[in-house]
Amino acid sequence: MSGVFGVYSKDKSVNIAEQIYYGLYALQHRGQQSAGIAVRDKDLIEWHKDKGLVPEVFKSQDLDKLPGDAGIGHVRYSSSGDVSKGNIEPLVLKYISGYMAIAKNGNIINANKLRGKLEADGCMFHTTNDTEVLAALLTKFRISSEHIEDSVEQMVKYIQGSYSIVMITPRFLIGLRDPLGIMPLCIGRINGATYVISSESAAIDAVDGEFIRDVEPGELVLIDSDGIQSRRLFDCKKSSLCIFEHVYFARPDSIVDGASTHDARVNAGRILAKEHPVQADVVIGIPDGGTDMAYGFAQESNIVAPAGLLRNKYVGRAFIAPNQNAREIAVKIKFNPVKTEVKGKRVVLIDDSIVRGTTTKTLVRMLREAGAKEVHLRIGSPPYKYPCYFGVDTSSRGQLLASKNDKETICEWIGADSLEYISYEGIIKAPVNSKVDFCTSCFTGVYPVDIPKEF
Numbered sequence: 001m002s003g004v005f006g007v008y009s010k011d012k013s014v015n016i017a018e019q020i021y022y023g024l025y026a027l028q029h030r031g032q033q034s035a036g037i038a039v040r041d042k043d044l045i046e047w048h049k050d051k052g053l054v055p056e057v058f059k060s061q062d063l064d065k066l067p068g069d070a071g072i073g074h075v076r077y078s079s080s081g082d083v084s085k086g087n088i089e090p091l092v093l094k095y096i097s098g099y100m101a102i103a104k105n106g107n108i109i110n111a112n113k114l115r116g117k118l119e120a121d122g123c124m125f126h127t128t129n130d131t132e133v134l135a136a137l138l139t140k141f142r143i144s145s146e147h148i149e150d151s152v153e154q155m156v157k158y159i160q161g162s163y164s165i166v167m168i169t170p171r172f173l174i175g176l177r178d179p180l181g182i183m184p185l186c187i188g189r190i191n192g193a194t195y196v197i198s199s200e201s202a203a204i205d206a207v208d209g210e211f212i213r214d215v216e217p218g219e220l221v222l223i224d225s226d227g228i229q230s231r232r233l234f235d236c237k238k239s240s241l242c243i244f245e246h247v248y249f250a251r252p253d254s255i256v257d258g259a260s261t262h263d264a265r266v267n268a269g270r271i272l273a274k275e276h277p278v279q280a281d282v283v284i285g286i287p288d289g290g291t292d293m294a295y296g297f298a299q300e301s302n303i304v305a306p307a308g309l310l311r312n313k314y315v316g317r318a319f320i321a322p323n324q325n326a327r328e329i330a331v332k333i334k335f336n337p338v339k340t341e342v343k344g345k346r347v348v349l350i351d352d353s354i355v356r357g358t359t360t361k362t363l364v365r366m367l368r369e370a371g372a373k374e375v376h377l378r379i380g381s382p383p384y385k386y387p388c389y390f391g392v393d394t395s396s397r398g399q400l401l402a403s404k405n406d407k408e409t410i411c412e413w414i415g416a417d418s419l420e421y422i423s424y425e426g427i428i429k430a431p432v433n434s435k436v437d438f439c440t441s442c443f444t445g446v447y448p449v450d451i452p453k454e455f
């Protein structure tokens with residue numbers, strides 16, 4: 001999972017790098033390992049990128065060195081390739097038409113096979129990042145194509161997996177979404193002359209932009225001084241937006257493919273309360289995903305939902321915890337129960353999901369130590385049993401608690417008084433007004449594309 005953000009402006013007074021910086025800041029939750037910005041200035045592309053959070057990577061003097069009329073940015077959570085500096089996006093390359101920069105959210109599942117074929121053709125790679133495979137295909141096809149959009153059309157015939165891509169070429173700011181729309185991508189506008197492409201609508205809000213629309217699954221969007229052009233590269237019959245955008249990934253103030261993430265989480269909480277009611281005194285959500293779900297659960301079941309679990313805002317998802325002991329300490333630094341809200345109470349603890357379960361187990365113990373009489377765990381997504389190959393770092397089944405353990409075993413291991421999950425039907429209907437269908441492969445083991453044998 002990563003975040004991408006692109007800006008093009010006809011208005012020369014717009015500071016492109018600064019707009020991208022603010023956009024990336026708003027997308028920081030999507031990736032904390034590295035950040036990068038590349039800006040086109042006439043025929044050249046300059047960039048600045050490094051490991052770390054957005055404010056650590058960019059100082060104002062770095063942004064001052066990036067003038068131009070179009071640019072893209074990326075915050076990275078590594079799902080393919082290692083976390084070395086060479087893999088940090090955007091990738092910038094020189095090709096037959098000039099310079100190009102590319103950044104992606106998603107995972108190209110046949111990238112290794114394509115890389116092998118390209119290497120056999122004499123192509124050289126500088127990174128282990130699957131985005132470089134896309135760049136290599138694009139530049140290869142650009143030699144025989146009249147327009148960049150024709151080479152993109154050629155490229156997508158070869159790649160499989162999830163991808164929401166932003167690019168700058170000598171003429172365009174480009175947005176591209178995979179044919180199933182697994183990862184989100186949307187378009188906005190600032191004051192008429194400036195266009196934005198973003199992983200989430202909340203980042204368009206952050207730069208004072210107006211949301212125009214989502215990029216459709218399988219759509220290629222090209223932006224230049226003539227405005228927006230669109231080309232449908234696939235005849236998309238079924239979409240598969242990652243359901244976890246609504247459960248966990250996206251910000252609650254984002255609208256993803258027509259559905260409010262906040263509303264989806266509140267609805268999931270309501271549905272969970274209807275499906276699995278419990279006699280309790282307080283409902284406590286585990287921030288962030290569980291907070292809105294707890295609100296919905298509390299509304300539906302008429303139980304109060306105090307702020308019973310404090311989250312330390314200054315600890316990011318990237319907190320380093322190399323062993324089990326350190327991981328437990330990390331949870332304690334990140335969360336702390338408000339003792340007066342839980343002491344002597346029957347607590348319903350709401351989490352958005354259980355993947356490995358270690359954080360949940362520690363939190364249940366912390367609530368008991370804080371005096372909770374009972375802890376009933378309610379989960380706002382069905383059991384996470386199967387690995388994700390589309391960009392979420394759970395690619396081994398052995399890491400997934402629910403893949404080998406039934407509900408009772410998990411409940412006992414976590415130390416809760418009861419454990420219930422929202423139903424599959426429940427989570428599907430929680431994002432009301434969604435214009436798309438969902439990928440739910442990590443619940444069902446049924447994948448929307450063929451997964452290569454090596455996985």
Ligand code: SF4
Binds near residue numbers: 241242390442
């Ligand atoms: S497998 Fe799960 S986490 Fe991965 S894209 Fe599909 S719904 Fe999202």
